[in-house]
Amino acid sequence: VSISQDNSRITASLPTGESVEVLLYGATIISWKAKGKENLFLSSKAHLDGSKAVRGGIPLVFPVFGPPPADHATTGLPQHGFARTSKWEYLGKSTSESSATPNSKGDASVKLDFGLSHTMLDKIPSEWKNYEFGITYSVTLNKEDLETSFAIRNTGEKDWEFQTLFHTYLAVDNISQVSVSGLEGASYKDKTQGGKEVKGTSGPITIGGEVDRNYSQGPTKLITIAEKNKPRYELYRDLLIDVVVWNPWETKAKGMADFGPEDGYKKMICVEAGSVMQWNTLEAGDTWEGGQRIKAL
Ligand code: BG6
Secondary structure (H helix, E strand, O other), X not given: OEEEEOOOEEEEEOOOOOEEEEEOEOOOEEEEEEOOEEXXXXXXXXXXXXXXXXOEOEOEEEXXXXXXXXXXXXXOOOOOEOHHHOEOEEEEEEEEEOOOEOOEOOOEEEEEEEEEXXXXXXXXXXXXXXXXXXXXXXXEEOOOEEEEEEEEEEOOOOOEEEEEEEOOEEEOOOHHHEEEEOOOOOOEEEHHHOOEEEOOOOOOEEOOOOEEEEEEOXXXXXXXXXXXXXXXXXXXEEOOOEEEEEXXXXXXXXXXXXXXXXXXXXXXXXXXXEEEEEEEEEOXXXXXXXXXXXXXX
16 A cells, blocks of 8 residues: 655555545545546646635535524534634554455555544634534545545533535536436435425436435435446445435536536536434534445446
8 A cells, every 4th residue: 555645635545556635624535546537526626725625526514514504503614614624634544455366466455544623723703612522534445445434522521513424526427327326215405496395206316407405314325326327336324314415517617616627517426425404412522423435336
């Protein structure tokens, strides 16, 4: 396993060719290659210098999803919280390698750990300045998949509430050929219609215009993202009961200064696993763990 690191990013590659690249800014994964392909969409106009949340890859949403509500401890925080705009600390790596045989190199994997705690934050303009926390974020690159997981600890004496989500931008070749299955029947809040509650469709989801849906699914069923009817990604979730499906489509994409190229919306779909439809309470001293595994097929 080879790892390279400078003061802004960590890159890890397996002997079998897969790789992952993580910016310390936001602990944002900006590239994941497997089977000779890039699996994450990264906007050509994304800011990678720490001046703005990264448009693409896997940004982290914490402690609030979307714009913070009024009269809540998160009021005053930026949209999607501060995790994606804070500089994380690289805590180190763990590697495992199965032994090579005469015909194979053996499968290796690597886990990169990142940390963020309240002591590392710049001044935050909300009630959250009174809360104490420590998050370990682990990014594990295996030959077949990429796992991301969180251990969120309340290290203080006050209880607090949070929402969290992996804002994954998956790369696709052509959005008009993409379908998402595993959410059949689940109802959702349609943010393109002011959050209206909509009864889910029976078949797989296809995208032919702006889509911004919050699915609350309860059980963490397998979600498959297919292209031309062939499964391309499988998304497995651990304790992340909600799923957001987002594509800004043409007009909204044009409205985002950091979105490129202009037709880039055809090359991406956000399928975001999280816990965002309600608040999770974390009592003083407690730890919450959740994660996802994305398999590239
Ligand atoms: C999605 C939301 O998760 O993130 C959308 O459902 C939002 O409503 C999108 O537009 C992008 O958010 P941002 O803050 O990265 O532009």
